[in-house]
Amino acid sequence: MPNGGLPDDRPLPVAVDELATDRATIAADRWRTRQNESCPTVDPRRGQMTAESPSRDEPAQPTNAERIGVWLVGARGNVATMSIVGARAIATGRAETTGMVTEREPVSSLELPPVSAFVFGGHDIDPTSLVDQAERQCERNGVPDEETLASVRDDLAAVDERIEVGTAVNCGAAVTDDSDHLDRELAIRTVVDQIHDDYESFRTAHEIDRLVVVNVASTEPELASPDRYDTREALEDAIDSDDRDLPASVLYAYAAIDAGHPFINFTPSTGNALGGIRELAVDRGVPHVGRDAKTGETLVKSALAPMFAGRNLNVLSWEGHNILGNKDGLVLEDEENAAGKLSSKGDVLESILPDVGHNRVRIDYTPSLADWKTAWDYIHFEGFLNTEMTMQFTWEGSDSALAAPLVLDLVRLIVHADEFGEGGFQPHLASFFKAPIGVDEHDFSAQLHWLYEYAARHSDV
Amino acid sequence: MPNGGLPDDRPLPVAVDELATDRATIAADRWRTRQNESCPTVDPRRGQMTAESPSRDEPAQPTNAERIGVWLVGARGNVATMSIVGARAIATGRAETTGMVTEREPVSSLELPPVSAFVFGGHDIDPTSLVDQAERQCERNGVPDEETLASVRDDLAAVDERIEVGTAVNCGAAVTDDSDHLDRELAIRTVVDQIHDDYESFRTAHEIDRLVVVNVASTEPELASPDRYDTREALEDAIDSDDRDLPASVLYAYAAIDAGHPFINFTPSTGNALGGIRELAVDRGVPHVGRDAKTGETLVKSALAPMFAGRNLNVLSWEGHNILGNKDGLVLEDEENAAGKLSSKGDVLESILPDVGHNRVRIDYTPSLADWKTAWDYIHFEGFLNTEMTMQFTWEGSDSALAAPLVLDLVRLIVHADEFGEGGFQPHLASFFKAPIGVDEHDFSAQLHWLYEYAARHSDV
Amino acid sequence: MPNGGLPDDRPLPVAVDELATDRATIAADRWRTRQNESCPTVDPRRGQMTAESPSRDEPAQPTNAERIGVWLVGARGNVATMSIVGARAIATGRAETTGMVTEREPVSSLELPPVSAFVFGGHDIDPTSLVDQAERQCERNGVPDEETLASVRDDLAAVDERIEVGTAVNCGAAVTDDSDHLDRELAIRTVVDQIHDDYESFRTAHEIDRLVVVNVASTEPELASPDRYDTREALEDAIDSDDRDLPASVLYAYAAIDAGHPFINFTPSTGNALGGIRELAVDRGVPHVGRDAKTGETLVKSALAPMFAGRNLNVLSWEGHNILGNKDGLVLEDEENAAGKLSSKGDVLESILPDVGHNRVRIDYTPSLADWKTAWDYIHFEGFLNTEMTMQFTWEGSDSALAAPLVLDLVRLIVHADEFGEGGFQPHLASFFKAPIGVDEHDFSAQLHWLYEYAARHSDV
Amino acid sequence: MPNGGLPDDRPLPVAVDELATDRATIAADRWRTRQNESCPTVDPRRGQMTAESPSRDEPAQPTNAERIGVWLVGARGNVATMSIVGARAIATGRAETTGMVTEREPVSSLELPPVSAFVFGGHDIDPTSLVDQAERQCERNGVPDEETLASVRDDLAAVDERIEVGTAVNCGAAVTDDSDHLDRELAIRTVVDQIHDDYESFRTAHEIDRLVVVNVASTEPELASPDRYDTREALEDAIDSDDRDLPASVLYAYAAIDAGHPFINFTPSTGNALGGIRELAVDRGVPHVGRDAKTGETLVKSALAPMFAGRNLNVLSWEGHNILGNKDGLVLEDEENAAGKLSSKGDVLESILPDVGHNRVRIDYTPSLADWKTAWDYIHFEGFLNTEMTMQFTWEGSDSALAAPLVLDLVRLIVHADEFGEGGFQPHLASFFKAPIGVDEHDFSAQLHWLYEYAARHSDV
Ligand SMILES: NC(=O)c1ccc[n+]([C@@H]2O[C@H](COP(=O)([O-])OP(=O)(O)OC[C@H]3O[C@@H](n4cnc5c(N)ncnc54)[C@H](O)[C@@H]3O)[C@@H](O)[C@H]2O)c1
Ligand SMILES: NC(=O)c1ccc[n+]([C@@H]2O[C@H](COP(=O)([O-])OP(=O)(O)OC[C@H]3O[C@@H](n4cnc5c(N)ncnc54)[C@H](O)[C@@H]3O)[C@@H](O)[C@H]2O)c1
Ligand SMILES: NC(=O)c1ccc[n+]([C@@H]2O[C@H](COP(=O)([O-])OP(=O)(O)OC[C@H]3O[C@@H](n4cnc5c(N)ncnc54)[C@H](O)[C@@H]3O)[C@@H](O)[C@H]2O)c1
Ligand SMILES: NC(=O)c1ccc[n+]([C@@H]2O[C@H](COP(=O)([O-])OP(=O)(O)OC[C@H]3O[C@@H](n4cnc5c(N)ncnc54)[C@H](O)[C@@H]3O)[C@@H](O)[C@H]2O)c1
Ligand code: NA
Ligand code: NA
Numbered sequence A, B, C, D: 001m002p003n004g005g006l007p008d009d010r011p012l013p014v015a016v017d018e019l020a021t022d023r024a025t026i027a028a029d030r031w032r033t034r035q036n037e038s039c040p041t042v043d044p045r046r047g048q049m050t051a052e053s054p055s056r057d058e059p060a061q062p063t064n065a066e067r068i069g070v071w072l073v074g075a076r077g078n079v080a081t082m083s084i085v086g087a088r089a090i091a092t093g094r095a096e097t098t099g100m101v102t103e104r105e106p107v108s109s110l111e112l113p114p115v116s117a118f119v120f121g122g123h124d125i126d127p128t129s130l131v132d133q134a135e136r137q138c139e140r141n142g143v144p145d146e147e148t149l150a151s152v153r154d155d156l157a158a159v160d161e162r163i164e165v166g167t168a169v170n171c172g173a174a175v176t177d178d179s180d181h182l183d184r185e186l187a188i189r190t191v192v193d194q195i196h197d198d199y200e201s202f203r204t205a206h207e208i209d210r211l212v213v214v215n216v217a218s219t220e221p222e223l224a225s226p227d228r229y230d231t232r233e234a235l236e237d238a239i240d241s242d243d244r245d246l247p248a249s250v251l252y253a254y255a256a257i258d259a260g261h262p263f264i265n266f267t268p269s270t271g272n273a274l275g276g277i278r279e280l281a282v283d284r285g286v287p288h289v290g291r292d293a294k295t296g297e298t299l300v301k302s303a304l305a306p307m308f309a310g311r312n313l314n315v316l317s318w319e320g321h322n323i324l325g326n327k328d329g330l331v332l333e334d335e336e337n338a339a340g341k342l343s344s345k346g347d348v349l350e351s352i353l354p355d356v357g358h359n360r361v362r363i364d365y366t367p368s369l370a371d372w373k374t375a376w377d378y379i380h381f382e383g384f385l386n387t388e389m390t391m392q393f394t395w396e397g398s399d400s401a402l403a404a405p406l407v408l409d410l411v412r413l414i415v416h417a418d419e420f421g422e423g424g425f426q427p428h429l430a431s432f433f434k435a436p437i438g439v440d441e442h443d444f445s446a447q448l449h450w451l452y453e454y455a456a457r458h459s460d461v
Helices: A028-033 A078-091 A130-141 A146-160 A188-205 A232-240 A248-258 A275-284 A297-310 A327-333 A335-352 A399-419 A427-432 A444-460 B028-033 B078-091 B130-141 B146-161 B188-205 B232-240 B248-258 B275-284 B297-310 B327-333 B335-352 B399-419 B427-432 B444-460 C028-033 C078-091 C130-141 C146-160 C188-205 C232-240 C248-258 C275-284 C297-310 C327-333 C335-352 C399-419 C427-432 C444-460 D028-033 D078-091 D130-141 D146-160 D188-205 D232-240 D248-258 D275-284 D297-310 D327-333 D335-352 D399-419 D427-432 D444-460
Strands: A068-073 A118-124 A163-165 A210-215 A263-265 A287-289 A314-324 A359-365 A372-382 A388-398 B068-073 B118-124 B163-165 B210-215 B263-265 B287-290 B314-324 B359-365 B372-382 B388-398 C068-073 C118-124 C163-165 C210-215 C263-265 C287-289 C314-324 C359-365 C372-382 C388-398 D068-073 D118-124 D163-165 D210-215 D263-265 D287-289 D314-324 D359-365 D372-382 D388-398
Touching: A068 A078, A068 A188, A068 A248, A068 A399, A078 A118, A078 A130, A078 A146, A078 A399, A118 A146, A118 A188, A130 A146, A188 A210, A188 A232, A188 A248, A210 A248, A210 A399, A232 A248, A232 A275, A248 A263, A248 A275, A263 A399, A275 A287, A287 A399, A297 A314, A297 A335, A297 A372, A297 A388, A297 A444, A297 B297, A297 B444, A314 A327, A314 D314, A327 A335, A327 A359, A335 A359, A359 D359, A372 D372, A388 A399, A388 D388, A399 A427, A427 A444, A444 B297, A444 B444, B068 B078, B068 B188, B068 B248, B068 B399, B078 B118, B078 B130, B078 B146, B078 B399, B118 B146, B118 B188, B130 B146, B146 B163, B188 B210, B188 B232, B188 B248, B210 B248, B210 B399, B232 B248, B232 B275, B248 B263, B248 B275, B263 B399, B275 B287, B287 B399, B297 B314, B297 B335, B297 B372, B297 B388, B297 B444, B314 B327, B314 C314, B327 B335, B327 B359, B335 B359, B359 C359, B372 C372, B388 B399, B388 C388, B399 B427, B427 B444, C068 C078, C068 C188, C068 C248, C068 C399, C078 C118, C078 C130, C078 C146, C078 C399, C118 C146, C118 C188, C130 C146, C188 C210, C188 C232, C188 C248, C210 C248, C210 C399, C232 C248, C232 C275, C248 C263, C248 C275, C263 C399, C275 C287, C287 C399, C297 C314, C297 C335, C297 C372, C297 C388, C297 C444, C297 D297, C297 D444, C314 C327, C327 C335, C327 C359, C335 C359, C388 C399, C399 C427, C427 C444, C444 D297, C444 D444, D068 D078, D068 D188, D068 D248, D068 D399, D078 D118, D078 D130, D078 D146, D078 D399, D118 D146, D118 D188, D130 D146, D188 D210, D188 D232, D188 D248, D210 D248, D210 D399, D232 D248, D232 D275, D248 D263, D248 D275, D263 D399, D275 D287, D287 D399, D297 D314, D297 D335, D297 D372, D297 D388, D297 D444, D314 D327, D327 D335, D327 D359, D335 D359, D388 D399, D399 D427, D427 D444
Parallel strands: A068 A118, A068 A210, A118 A163, A210 A263, A263 A287, A314 A359, B068 B118, B068 B210, B118 B163, B210 B263, B263 B287, B314 B359, C068 C118, C068 C210, C118 C163, C210 C263, C263 C287, C314 C359, D068 D118, D068 D210, D118 D163, D210 D263, D263 D287, D314 D359
Antiparallel strands: A314 A372, A372 A388, A388 B388, B314 B372, B372 B388, C314 C372, C372 C388, C388 D388, D314 D372, D372 D388
């Protein structure tokens, strides 16, 4: 199939050259108005939609017999723990797949690896064992329930053995205060090498066919002037010259993509959003996605805001208050660490409702809520004849129960992209993220539509 | 352009033969999974997508110099009054067009008649003057405000002169108890003829180029076994044999479409949803749309429910409670009259979430709210690992301020369809309705997408 | 202390002669304005405030060494089950007393029997064992948790042995459809005698010192014209002449009070609210309370409505929607059975806000909620310069977890009243009920104040 | 009647010596448990309950023929404007008294001056005229409506003539940035003298019989270490030694009370809460009240929190989010100015629920809301058997429409206290304030009960 596997008449999404000087993203309005245009020309040597990406030697044919390594950065956190618990419980038939997008039509018609094929490992900086973490979640939140927990306890203990101490460079006081396991004296290049070695040892030890690295670690403070690392060259120079500003998420992403492992950034941290990493991924033909999974208030926003836009209602103010009680909330109490989260949450609205009068998001830490995240949003809008009206909603979700199935979905889907040699960012996975790399479209339906088109396209193969 | 102006490669919407025995509607799942299919064959003699519809002699070229007659059935009701107030205030530059879908990209790029070209008239069964109605709304609800009202008072008085007494056959006790202006002794055919004469006198008297009939009258009780009027022949036989079961909305629709006037059914009443009327519209090549405008709780549902579906979350219960204080609310207190409304509200959810465990909608009359409609929805859903979560929202909208701009939009858009000879039901207008005739898709984004495609297609012309 | 142990200068509550022709209740406004009045004269022979009630031979001195029999009518229902689970878990130190009013100052300063002294038994018409019921609650609602349940499983099994088949006379189809264990052929007097025998056998078998009967059975349909049983004589005549209109709750109450056992009516059923039963209780000097425990939405109302009243805000509409998923909800789906509940819920508001414009309460059955009761209340009110404002709240409570501690409180407090020979209705316990027998005051603070005064008065003893 | 008109047996409130070393407040728990105690002895020479306060020469007999001067500090603000509009509209029979506590039983049975007797004047630092302010409120908020506004426009213009430029010493940048009308070079004593002169000129010019000063100016930043002004002597020394730390509210209060004028502090600013001012008020026998009127979220809290306490429910977290759009909100955006407000709002909860796990109040500025204040409160609580439950509420009120009637109430009530020679703080007016001076009781019902007792006591006179 010429030009990247996309039929000539496909309306969405429109692929663009990711390496153009302006680092153009896929413009939102294209979805709405130019859906009959043919696909822009993509440089076959390095576009992410190209089947024959030069540096990859994976077969294009999917095979479900593979052993998929899932390396979780932040492997003992809530999201990681719930993902492992869920995957193992599903594998043994003890849990259902509710909440997994890949288990529902039309995405389920893709040939995707079963979660039973997942072999977990990871990095963390917290020594508390995975079993203890799961027990705490069971006790505080009731999720997982005792029975499910019992059925996976041995698996958790086994995975815990495969968790290595990670790096916490530039993760902010809120994160590193908790930890004294880290050698802060190492050169950045050495840190990268160690991470790389951890990946490879795991691959070898567990006979992994394909390794996916997933960042589910605590949110880092925002990186100042990320533009200085906008090219692969600038980034690699920085690593080599021991630039102490580079945050951990970038190092994990670099080590993964450089070695050809697909990378998922579930967090708001910089990671693969950096220009230099994106260029590296195109060069290596490695698929990567991110950032900041869309699981609660922002998900609702991305479904509701288009309604106000579509009806030409004038949103005067949209106030969002989030309260949550887990460690993620504690880290986000730190203004530094919260900055990135708040900006990715805020951007969604600005993009869908460019004329919104007032748009504020607050995140507060409320310990008693444990893993429950409650959001109250208040929307003040104006309609016909200047009539002012309001809508408000409250969302009460279990944070990690919303996140975990998406981790599993993303691993399955990035494996699929990897099998088909679709390197670079993955616009069809935009619906999973608050700040989808390379995509300006924040309308959840539009994003989902891209995913369904991807599924339709690949199901015909 | 062959087969109805639709390019072969258009993914959505998929046109079907409206007259197939099962009165097939456009299947929702098509949008999601078969978007690359080519358009099904439409019988060129009578399909609604055909340019050369035999019975129409309108020019295909749009012209904005026309005088558009807008005949409102229920012309002194809240929705009608607010529509007239708004149209006149916009025409004189005193009001903005917030809330009008046709005033926003991409629909605004269509060549549509300006609202200043609208000449209003109508039927009602309540003698209270339009000026009094508007003053009451101003006083009770603050909409319109005093200044706007003052600027259109003369226009309202002029329109009021053009309101004729309508028929209230089978409108239910809740409606007809209010009225003794109706001759219940007339034969049904005579009633139809009188309605027809009222349309034509208005056309002549006001030099109307194109007349659109809009049903904004009170909700009628549901018609029992509508299937008996499933063909044009059966319907016309019933009229001729003085079948006293036919409700007013069907008579208004019949008289309009039979005379070639586009018909909009803003209400849940039967009207043009009847098989016989739909066949007549195809025969006559007249565009018609309906039913039950989607302005509040159901609108939100149609934007939110796809989010739960898209994330494979399992909705256990969706409870919707509506309280409203206007005359519409009073009529809906009557269980008979409410039945249709409740079913069109409920269907939206069943369609988007076929596995929803429990789905109830309540409408209650709360006089102090006047024109304000408040809805509380409580959504109990289950995610990963059987985790139960909840979302709730409250919507507080001014009923007629939400409805009126859509009336103006629909008139403009049906005029456009009429100019282009696009007879029959109008799938691209599905986003305006709770129970869109001929369409099974209830996802607001998908429906809107069809409208945008229509706009894109016609903007290229 | 003369006239019933009440100091002359006590401002609240004002006792009245319960047997006056109009069955006067304690007027609400007294609390607010006449609190310095001295206590009205009470007929010493039969007033409920009298220490020397003729028919009682209990010692006035409280003693905690007693074994308290708690006979639950509806012993296998949710409330009963949670009460037994809680009492046993508290007795063994495995649960805390959160939610028990008697465990907090100033009520905790009274000398009350410990819950460890409670010996449970009861009537039911459903054969499902108490252990099964508790397991179902644990599984569906997470309350009690598995650990607590395990610790009381043996106790539950033991209590289950002491549950007799009760009568379901006039309990409505919603209740009796579930049951075929009842002999409908027995004469009413025989039924009363059997109930009486069940009480006495239990007393003897378990060496009970003091027996309290608690009605926690399903809500019955409202009794038509209860006035016909307004005297003890009329009631006893009806029993003897086999009047088939008498509902089960009256029979349980009659058998209890006639035999000198304090009676608690936790439900909206008629029971001890009947004039004839009230007269019997005065004659026998037996304390009794009811009806319809105030645990959720109505509790909030009784705390909030006085705020609107106190600030002279004009409540235009108060809408209350309750959704619940347990068997109580299922029974209340039946309009007949719901009538009493709705009226006791509605009265609270009418009493506190006599000028409320519109006051509606809805109860709907939403199975997925299991034992969770969610209420949404919408309050539309008017303030200064006709400014319209709104307040809304959502309450999400576990029905039986809110009810059970009050069952334990009430048993402890009625035992106290019984020890002090305080027969008749118990105005100081009004705060526990939606429709407190003999009391018109619905302001929760005022009701609570009476309880605190009672505690202060008796702590001085 | 000896000792201040309080009957010996009055249960509440319990008066204490305001000048005791610890500046003891009226303990909350007294209300609940010691309500039968007799009133503590009050030093007749200086207690605030004393009839024969030495420095006052007002007649003890109330007379309604008086002209009451109402001097508003912040006379052009929202609250002031709405108070004047309302008072004048009531005086001319154009507005009702909804929202006024003094117009409802039992308080209405007191002999209070009619609002028609009020003559308004005041200080402000903003030159925008009262008419302009009222027009802006009408336009932005719809309150007052156009008709009411028209009827009082001349009165507003007349009052505007009587508004003098005030002082803004230490009001914070958020306030003074708006103003350059202030001579910052004057000595503090000179400022006090000028304020005093403004009061006296107004009195003379308008033949005022009794002058009440009301602080409705913008919230000042919190005063650091207020203890240094804990005695009258320390305060007067500070004034004389030109202490530049003293904030404007203290100077306004000092000038008023020193000259014998009752003082109402409607704001969270220091004012009469200062020890030195309180001592001065006792010495002069002048009644004063404050601070921070309780009109919205905190009012609801003070009605609801006692319900959780009374039922022994364990509040784990109480989150309160306020959004408001008026100038008060803008000033409170400034963290300095917000501090006092947040602390008085927070204290209410700590006092009623001493064991509350987590208690946060946020105030955010949301311009589109204009005068509307919306609060969302989320209450996470634990009941029996550790069952976690939640309650949430949303309050949507018009800020100044809630405040204005209370300004009028307080003027009427403080005039009454003044007529009866009841100097010092006024515990019976605690229900009006978030941080009632001299009172620890925050339960709204208990506070209201004191007011009703006061009314009952004085109605008997
Ligand atoms: N839960 C959701 O719904 C959701 C949604 C979007 C994004 N996220 C993001 O996912 C991430 C994880 O969330 P969580 O709730 O599991 O948080 P968590 O605090 O429970 O877990 C984070 C884990 O990362 C570890 N960690 C921190 N810094 C690390 C480092 N430098 N290297 C290796 N490990 C490190 C911590 O020790 C911890 O075990 C957060 O960034 C959060 O913002 C979560
Ligand atoms: N307002 C909305 O947001 C909205 C949304 C969807 C549908 N609708 C529907 O629009 C319709 C109008 O709503 P409304 O709020 O204006 O109601 P309304 O009660 O204010 O007005 C209805 C008018 O129709 C007139 N009428 C009744 N029966 C008639 C008949 N047989 N012939 C002619 N006139 C008749 C009445 O006299 C009245 O003037 C209702 O059916 C309502 O359900 C409204
Ligand atoms: N849970 C609360 O917060 C609350 C509050 C106020 C009142 N109530 C009332 O308490 C009662 C019990 O509530 P629940 O949730 O436990 O209900 P439930 O349906 O779980 O239990 C009722 C039990 O009563 C039994 N029963 C029915 N009729 C009987 C009869 N005639 N004789 C003996 N047993 C009979 C049923 O078999 C069932 O086991 C209801 O009337 C309810 O309205 C409950
Ligand atoms: N509205 C309510 O419900 C409510 C409730 C409790 C407390 N309050 C308090 O009442 C006060 C007034 O509220 P508002 O909404 O009217 O605010 P506002 O900002 O509309 O009015 C305040 C006025 O005070 C003036 N001012 C500021 N500093 C002054 C000074 N030093 N001397 C004289 N005038 C000065 C301002 O110029 C302005 O005109 C605020 O402190 C607010 O916190 C209001
Ligand atoms: Na149609
Ligand atoms: Na009682």
